[in-house]
Amino acid sequence: MAVVPEECLDSIERIIANKKRILQRKEDLFSYAYDASFGIHCPDLVLQPISTEEVVSIVRLANQFKIPLYPRGRGTSLSGGPLPVHGGIVLDFSLWNDKLIVDPDDSVAIVSPGVLTADINAKANEFGFMYPPDPSSAHVSTIGGNLAENSGGPRGLKYGVTKDYVIGLEVVTPEGEVIRTGGRTIKNVTGYDLTKLIVGSEGTLGIITEATLKLIPKPAATKTALILFDDLVDSGRAISRVLSSGILPSKMEIMDQASIIAVENYKPLGLPTDVEAILLLELDGHPYSIEDEMEKVKSVCLSVGGREVIIAKSDEEASDLWQARKLVSPAIVRIKPTKISEDATVPRSKIPDMFKRLKQIKEKYNIHLVVFGHAGDGNLHPNIIADQRDKEEMKRVELAVEEIFKASIELGGTLSGEHGIGNMKSPFIEMELGKEGLDMMKRIKRAWDPNNILNPGKVFPEPGQKLVLSNG
Ligand SMILES: Cc1cc2nc3c(=O)[nH]c(=O)nc-3n(C[C@H](O)[C@H](O)[C@H](O)COP(=O)(O)OP(=O)(O)OC[C@H]3O[C@@H](n4cnc5c(N)ncnc54)[C@H](O)[C@@H]3O)c2cc1C
Numbered sequence: 001m002a003v004v005p006e007e008c009l010d011s012i013e014r015i016i017a018n019k020k021r022i023l024q025r026k027e028d029l030f031s032y033a034y035d036a037s038f039g040i041h042c043p044d045l046v047l048q049p050i051s052t053e054e055v056v057s058i059v060r061l062a063n064q065f066k067i068p069l070y071p072r073g074r075g076t077s078l079s080g081g082p083l084p085v086h087g088g089i090v091l092d093f094s095l096w097n098d099k100l101i102v103d104p105d106d107s108v109a110i111v112s113p114g115v116l117t118a119d120i121n122a123k124a125n126e127f128g129f130m131y132p133p134d135p136s137s138a139h140v141s142t143i144g145g146n147l148a149e150n151s152g153g154p155r156g157l158k159y160g161v162t163k164d165y166v167i168g169l170e171v172v173t174p175e176g177e178v179i180r181t182g183g184r185t186i187k188n189v190t191g192y193d194l195t196k197l198i199v200g201s202e203g204t205l206g207i208i209t210e211a212t213l214k215l216i217p218k219p220a221a222t223k224t225a226l227i228l229f230d231d232l233v234d235s236g237r238a239i240s241r242v243l244s245s246g247i248l249p250s251k252m253e254i255m256d257q258a259s260i261i262a263v264e265n266y267k268p269l270g271l272p273t274d275v276e277a278i279l280l281l282e283l284d285g286h287p288y289s290i291e292d293e294m295e296k297v298k299s300v301c302l303s304v305g306g307r308e309v310i311i312a313k314s315d316e317e318a319s320d321l322w323q324a325r326k327l328v329s330p331a332i333v334r335i336k337p338t339k340i341s342e343d344a345t346v347p348r349s350k351i352p353d354m355f356k357r358l359k360q361i362k363e364k365y366n367i368h369l370v371v372f373g374h375a376g377d378g379n380l381h382p383n384i385i386a387d388q389r390d391k392e393e394m395k396r397v398e399l400a401v402e403e404i405f406k407a408s409i410e411l412g413g414t415l416s417g418e419h420g421i422g423n424m425k426s427p428f429i430e431m432e433l434g435k436e437g438l439d440m441m442k443r444i445k446r447a448w449d450p451n452n453i454l455n456p457g458k459v460f461p462e463p464g465q466k467l468v469l470s471n472g
Contacts, residue, residue: 015057021048035077043084060176071203073145079422085457113144129215132159150200152418154251157376163199168212174449203455219284224318226310227279234305235277236352251282252376266331338388344408345379345417357407365400379417426461
């Protein structure tokens with residue numbers, strides 16, 4: 001474990017004048033040992049920078065003393081992203097939220113790394129715009145974290161993910177230089193696209209200190225439907241059929257029976273618990289056209305085995321329906337305390353096959369598996385609910401997780417649609433990228449970060465690293 005020498009600490013105290021932003025007490029450090037996954041790794045020091053100058057000086061110092069740096073937003077990562085697996089310093093950016101400027105003439109927002117994602121959309125709405133990326137954690141996660149993870153959300157189906165809305169970045173490199181990538185223009189093909197390289201690099205290639213985000217006009221109206229299915233596989237077929245019928249919903253989310261029951265036990269909303277799956281679908285656009293499209297959605301879903309299509313009559317009814325989807329995560333952790341949240345993603349046409357594979361895995365390993373997620377873009381969230389104290393159960397869970405990864409790769413999919421690799425999925429990354437693909441990424445990392453200062457132990461597997469869930 002890395003330690004921070006006294007000499008280094010003295011310099012830090014000169015860089016960060018306000019001592020309240022230098023955290024050294026054990027109880028403070030321990031609260032940074034967690035994220036929303038379940039590894040526990042305590043840092044040696046936590047700093048809360050609020051300017052590019054502070055970040056530059058800290059990064060240079062870390063290179064001088066060879067101390068690992070771990071950027072952190074709000075710690076909602078589901079893949080261990082901000083955890084200080086090699087000790088060292090956590091850089092907590094949650095206080096750095098002073099800049100949230102909307103420029104309607106250029107249709108952009110300029111933001112500091114610690115701004116909450118939902119606040120960007122809310123501010124854009126005031127000007128008649130929207131910032132489409134909407135991870136379910138948008139009210140509690142930072143734009144810095146979203147950029148580093150290239151986060152997505154329900155609206156990803158129609159509007160894409162974080163990377164599709166970033167046109168410029170200010171980045172502090174792992175050796176402490178400041179670079180600006182892209183700019184304010186929608187088109188820009190000057191040189192390599194470093195913006196896209198940094199977005200999704202999980203804090204391993206640079207520290208994002210400012211972002212310029214593209215905004216788009218807010219649609220005039222939305223309409224929501226709840227569609228009931230007696231057969232899970234039919235719901236998968238309905239997703240493909242709707243999308244190939246010329247309609248592109250803004251959201252298309254799925255909940256299986258286990259997640260419906262969990263939500264009803266947690267907060268009764270009147271969802272039917274005797275169905276195998278429900279789809280929640282939102283259309284957006286002109287009020288007349290979405291009226292028309294909803295009729296088409298209804299007939300397509302009924303033709304592939306849908307039991308019933310319930311259309312929300314008001315915005316209130318629609319938000320009640322979406323509440324069901326939002327409650328899945330808190331509801332399922334009441335079943336058992338440990339939630340292993342995966343985001344295996346497959347091509348849309350393979351959703352029915354993935355459902356079949358998940359059903360087989362559930363039975364084979366006798367695990368409590370709940371499936372929900374952004375079904376429209378093939379991004380399922382198979383969640384395993386277990387108890388970390390039960391070693392025998394966790395062994396079965398490890399095998400099941402590995403098999404879920406294999407299933408998604410075999411079906412032409414990916415290990416992660418949005419949660420990132422972190423240190424949770426790194427043992428499996430070669431399975432998807434191949435040896436040469438992985439090696440090219442390692443070479444990029446070495447070129448950017450020769451001292452391996454920034455977020456070491458993430459994305460790339462450490463020698464002999466395996467998925468271990470049983471000793472947390
Ligand atoms: C209930 C719940 C629902 C969720 N729903 C979704 C969802 O719908 N879609 C989705 O994509 N994710 C989802 N997530 C996962 C998580 O919220 C996202 O990955 C989010 O982007 C993390 O943001 P954060 O501010 O918490 O960052 P952290 O978890 O603190 O860090 C995430 C990564 O970003 C890096 N990082 C943070 N700030 C910076 C910076 N300024 N510069 C460089 N690197 C940085 C960290 O090193 C780390 O690798 C969910 C999580 C929870 C708990």
